[in-house]
Amino acid sequence: MSYDKGYLTPEDYAEPRCLLCDEPYGVTKEVKPVPQQRIIQKMNEYMSKRDYQGAERHLKYWLEEAKLGHDKGGELLIRNELVGHYRKTGEKENAFESAGEALRLIKELDFENHVSAGTTYVNCATAYNAFGENEKSLELFRKAKAVYESNENTSPELLGGLYNNMALTNVALKNFDEAFSLYEKALKIMDRVENGVLEQAITYLNMADALEAKSGFEENEKTIFEYLDKAYDLLNDENVKKDGYYAFVCEKCAPCFSYYGYFAAADELNKKAESIYERD
Numbered sequence: 001m002s003y004d005k006g007y008l009t010p011e012d013y014a015e016p017r018c019l020l021c022d023e024p025y026g027v028t029k030e031v032k033p034v035p036q037q038r039i040i041q042k043m044n045e046y047m048s049k050r051d052y053q054g055a056e057r058h059l060k061y062w063l064e065e066a067k068l069g070h071d072k073g074g075e076l077l078i079r080n081e082l083v084g085h086y087r088k089t090g091e092k093e094n095a096f097e098s099a100g101e102a103l104r105l106i107k108e109l110d111f112e113n114h115v116s117a118g119t120t121y122v123n124c125a126t127a128y129n130a131f132g133e134n135e136k137s138l139e140l141f142r143k144a145k146a147v148y149e150s151n152e153n154t155s156p157e158l159l160g161g162l163y164n165n166m167a168l169t170n171v172a173l174k175n176f177d178e179a180f181s182l183y184e185k186a187l188k189i190m191d192r193v194e195n196g197v198l199e200q201a202i203t204y205l206n207m208a209d210a211l212e213a214k215s216g217f218e219e220n221e222k223t224i225f226e227y228l229d230k231a232y233d234l235l236n237d238e239n240v241k242k243d244g245y246y247a248f249v250c251e252k253c254a255p256c257f258s259y260y261g262y263f264a265a266a267d268e269l270n271k272k273a274e275s276i277y278e279r280d
Contacts, residue, residue, distance in 0.1 A: 032069030034062050036077050043081060048244030050277065052089055059085060076105040076116070080123050087127040095131065099124040115154055118147035118162070126165050134172045141166040157199075160190040164203050167210070176214045183207050195241060198249045201234035205256045228257065232265055247276035 039062050046055035059082050066074035079102035086095035102120050111117045125140035144162055148154040167182035186203050190196035208227040211220045235253060240246060250269040258266035 029070045031071055033071045034066045034069060034074035034078075036074060039074075039078065039081075044244065047248070048277070052085070055085055056082075056089075072105055072109055076102060076109065076111075076120065079105060080120055083123050083127050087130050092131045095127045099127055113147060113151075115147065115151050115158070118144040118151070118154065119158065121147065122158075122162050122165060125169065129165070129169045129172065132172075134169050137169045138166075138173065141169060156189050156192040157196070160186045160193060160196065160199055163189070164199065164206065168206060171206075171210045171213055174213075176210060179210050180207070183210070195245075197234040197237045197240060198246065201231040201253060202249065204228070204231040204234070205253055208260065209256065224260065228260055228262060228265075232257070232262070235269065242272075242276060244276065247273040 039058070042058055043055055046052075046058060059078055063075065063078045063082070066072075066078055079098050082098040083095055083102060086092075086098060102124060106112055106117045106120050121140045121144035125137045125144065128134070128137035128140065141162070145166065148159055148162055163182040163186035167179040167186070170176070170179035170182065183203050183206060187200055190199045190203070193199070204227040208224045208231075211224055211227075214220075217224065231253065235250065251273040254266040254269040254273075257263075257269065
């Protein structure tokens with residue numbers, strides 16, 4: 001992951017080109033692709049610093065550039081990023097608007113059977129789940145599952161993310177057997193992914209929450225603590241890269257440990273996250 005070199009880039013200060021300055025009628029619109037790799041790289045830099053305002057400004061700038069350059073693929077990428085951004089910042093209406101636009105672009109581009117459609121379905125479904133629209137979420141997760149599982153180009157990390165997030169929606173809908181089946185699939189497939197132990201740690205914590213939701217803490221205390229211990233060991237794997245994503249996962253997992261009384265573990269994870277954010 002690269003970091004800010006200390007100078008401004010155009011999206012930090014420039015206005016997008018004029019929306020009214022289109023080509024004359026009858027002229028085929030030339031596609032001017034946006035730099036997708038650079039957009040993601042810069043987005044990662046903003047998120048590593050938790051600069052949400054900078055991230056939103058960055059994405060909105062390139063969204064307008066994609067529109068003006070008739071780059072539908074670039075627009076789809078940015079819409080997906082905006083869905084995730086607004087989910088993290090708790091902006092429901094903006095998240096749903098971006099999700100609707102992303103789903104529209106999938107149809108317009110005729111991508112409905114492509115891996116990129118599955119990724120969009122997962123992203124939008126996760127946002128709907130975050131804001132309590134679980135029936136809509138499950139519908140999109142099922143579409144993603146059909147696309148991913150029928151496409152040989154689907155990477156293991158995409159499948160692992162699908163199973164883990166789809167399980168959360170099933171827990172919200174009290175479909176516990178389906179949720180645990182998906183969690184087991186996520187654990188198994190993330191063995192094949194570099195740094196997959198971080199996702200496995202999240203899965204074990206999700207399983208602890210699912211078990212409590214299903215039949216209460218007292219009845220499942222031993223198993224819940226076993227899940228927490230496994231998650232803690234995975235988060236402390238010495239081979240895991242201690243980068244911005246590691247910090248994000250530590251910060252995300254800490255409240256779960258605290259909830260179940262693992263206060264020292266929660267404090268340790270928060271301190272690890274802060275040290276990485278301060279370093280970067």
